[in-house]
Amino acid sequence: MRLLQVDGINVSYGRAMVLHDISMHLNQGEIVFVVGRNGAGKTTLLKTLMGLLKPWKGSILYDGEKTLGIGPVNLARKGLHYVAQDKKVFSNLSVKDNIALAAYSNSVSLPEAIKNVTSIYPKLNDFMENKAGGLSGGQRELLLIGRALVGQPKLLLIDEPTEGLAAIVIRDIFKILVHMKTENISAIIVEQNLSIVNQLADRIYVMREGHIIKEIYNSGQTEDSNELESYL
Template sequence: MTEAARPTLLDVVGIEVRYGAIRALKSVTFNVGEGEIVALLGANGAGKTTTQKTVSGMLRPTTGYVAFDGARIDGIPAHDVIRLGICHVPEGRHVFPRMTVAENLEMGAFRFRDVDKKEFERVLELFPRLRERLKQQAGTLSGGEQQMLAIGRALMGKPRLLLLDEPSMGLAPLVVAQIFEIIKEINASGVTVLLVEQNAAQALALAHRGYVLETGEIVLGGTGQELLADDRVRAAYLGEEIAAS
């Protein structure tokens, strides 16, 4: 397994996660270096979302551990994990539909005493579309706008590590390209990103490194370029037909 080129920010070591009798993760080990974008790839049900939920404290591993910045965080409830600077944009965006766009952004800063006006401005600069809709109920936004709002809301929590779960889901290709561009910008500003994606080609083009999950286990890891060149990845996730060798 490839190691992070920089000091690791997140270490996930041998975690097993169960939903009752079902073992969603068997033994997952990977790491994310400070400042990296790391992509988790895999088919539906491979355990990508479960892995992210375990990092953000929504789920607890039955074995193994999660360490952030060198300290164990598994077992810390989700509402305290965010205080460490781990912000999770869940699958399906989950904006608060009956709150306004502005209120959603303020919710993102809930962990702070006051909303940081500068951060608020910065998010609106990143997503100008949201500025036009500040007073609008979030439930009335389009899918792409809701995704932007969900990411903007997470940024209001001033993340060191941003967990993005399927940001491209259900969005038009043009909007997906826009959102991936913004993820790159966010990363350039110093935020480490753990990205879960089904859209493997685009995710690997963006990510420094990636891991492939299959039925609850990491089966492959490498830099974005390595994985893009890997026959198995090409066959399974990029839809290319490769002659059996």
């Protein structure tokens, strides 16, 4: 089933056009990666999908419905969730209260939300009462992805989950993404780590200067990043 269908969207910041005629799609259960150099427009694309930016041309259909004018809050209610690039948590709140907020906004009980998050990232149990502001970059990202999973999203958008993280934490992020794949959770993930992309992607869109220049069907047979690298 087609969960997302994007046709010919153009997006600009003021007069600066950033996305040019982007068309893409995602089928239920797919994990699709978006790759591209810095400034290619990857974050702008995810923000547009989440309803945070409005395309001035083209259309986005999510779960069979046009998203223009629906807005991020209502899209979230319809199961579309977004983990932003900036890894912002509620710093002054405990890890538990960060999860409690997600539980509340998704109408899930706190024990259930904690169970959901810690089942995919058990180490978070050790930090439950700590202030989220004191977590390392990797722990924050894991909390953010865990939080986004509380509401059992239909489609999760994740912007550069491993950016700036040490190899050991990248392994934890990788495990969560594998877990999502086995649970058949649909996701669009922006990622620079091509080894992760090659291991997990069903399909890959390559962006350059606001365009999608290539769509790659990933065989999953190889960790060879050469083909992908040649487009970056």
